[in-house]
Amino acid sequence: MKNVFGNNLTLTLFGESHGPAVGAVIDGLPAGIRVPEEAVSAVMNRRKAYGRISTSRHEEDKVEFLSGIKDGFTQGTPVTILIRNENAERKDYTENIIRPSHADYTGLEKYRGYADLSGGGHFSGRLTAPLTAAGAVCLGMLEKKGITIGTHILQIRTIHDERFHETDPADQLNALRGKQFPVLSDQAADLMKHAIAEAADEGDSLGGILETAVCGLEAGIGEPWFDTAEGMIAHAVFSVPAVKGISFGAGFDLAQMKGSEANDAFTAENGKIKTMTNHSGGIAGGITNGMPVLFRTVIKPTPSIAKEQRSVDPETLEEKIIAVKGRHDPAIVHRACPVIDAVAALVITDLCIERYGALWFTEKDKR
Numbered sequence: 001m002k003n004v005f006g007n008n009l010t011l012t013l014f015g016e017s018h019g020p021a022v023g024a025v026i027d028g029l030p031a032g033i034r035v036p037e038e039a040v041s042a043v044m045n046r047r048k049a050y051g052r053i054s055t056s057r058h059e060e061d062k063v064e065f066l067s068g069i070k071d072g073f074t075q076g077t078p079v080t081i082l083i084r085n086e087n088a089e090r091k092d093y094t095e096n097i098i099r100p101s102h103a104d105y106t107g108l109e110k111y112r113g114y115a116d117l118s119g120g121g122h123f124s125g126r127l128t129a130p131l132t133a134a135g136a137v138c139l140g141m142l143e144k145k146g147i148t149i150g151t152h153i154l155q156i157r158t159i160h161d162e163r164f165h166e167t168d169p170a171d172q173l174n175a176l177r178g179k180q181f182p183v184l185s186d187q188a189a190d191l192m193k194h195a196i197a198e199a200a201d202e203g204d205s206l207g208g209i210l211e212t213a214v215c216g217l218e219a220g221i222g223e224p225w226f227d228t229a230e231g232m233i234a235h236a237v238f239s240v241p242a243v244k245g246i247s248f249g250a251g252f253d254l255a256q257m258k259g260s261e262a263n264d265a266f267t268a269e270n271g272k273i274k275t276m277t278n279h280s281g282g283i284a285g286g287i288t289n290g291m292p293v294l295f296r297t298v299i300k301p302t303p304s305i306a307k308e309q310r311s312v313d314p315e316t317l318e319e320k321i322i323a324v325k326g327r328h329d330p331a332i333v334h335r336a337c338p339v340i341d342a343v344a345a346l347v348i349t350d351l352c353i354e355r356y357g358a359l360w361f362t363e364k365d366k367r
């Protein structure tokens, strides 16, 4: 029943949607890493709800570091992140219903009625706030080492953004910086926002596909069998609520290719071995090959919708027609982008510590 992820760097998540606070504990960070609060807030702002395309539950999401940080630097002790819940409305969830495709039924079974599942409880997307804050700390650490991570919305229904350049998406990652709705093509962004708003007006919701790139990783990171770079990233990404699939590089398209089309031919450039294509998504044998790590994630449509659906009263087993009340995201895709960046950052930091040791990330000795 543990709620801990990671090897060298571990993350524990705690809290419920309608409890007093949500939070995270990061253990394994060495002493002497600068944690600029403004950089953490900037990542948190990208996860915030806004406008007609998000839930109307707006939270300040002020990150409090309760332990592990002194004068803006890690102390080498566990870092505790707390984010208070300030805008929870329990009255929206008083009806005894299990929402189709949410975790109400599975949570009821697992915790045998003891858990506070109001507003999704511990399963709520709200828990991605401390997850994002923890990832923001790692994003800052990686950036100092020249490793950058970015995610954009690749597809919503039939609307497509342009793909990341498979061998060099660095400029595209730069172009995404600061975008609240992370789409490369402004035209596609407008169409996507319009589609989400239209679904919201119908009391419905939409899902989509995200594409993530990690640039600046050297070859040699990851373990050959169980803690493969792909396996660790997939494990973390599947921890994000509403994720239903992930693929690396050319992914499922590899099924249609011949070896001669799928293989990434080698070349030498500026004294370094590179590949001419990147169908492997920057990973071979579970280990990074020095090319950008590329993966795509499928996010399902938000389960809570105002449209009528069939359900069952879990106490009486009486069949019911329900229309979900409360404040919900008509699409999760845009808010999930910084969350995917965050979990990718946690994994990459963990794998880098395995490869280079924790002191690789730190400032010089203070004594």
Ligand SMILES: Cc1cc2nc3c(=O)[nH]c(=O)nc-3n(C[C@H](O)[C@H](O)[C@H](O)COP(=O)(O)O)c2cc1C
Binding pocket: 055, 101, 102, 103, 120, 123, 124, 125, 126, 128, 240, 241, 242, 243, 300, 302, 303, 304, 327, 328, 329, 332, 335, 336, 339
């Ligand atoms: C940032 C974020 C926000 C979310 N907001 C909502 C929401 O407003 N309403 C909802 O029903 N689900 C929301 N979800 C998704 C549910 O938490 C998720 O679908 C549910 O816990 C079931 O888990 P599963 O979809 O992974 O099976 C959100 C997820 C994320 C990542």
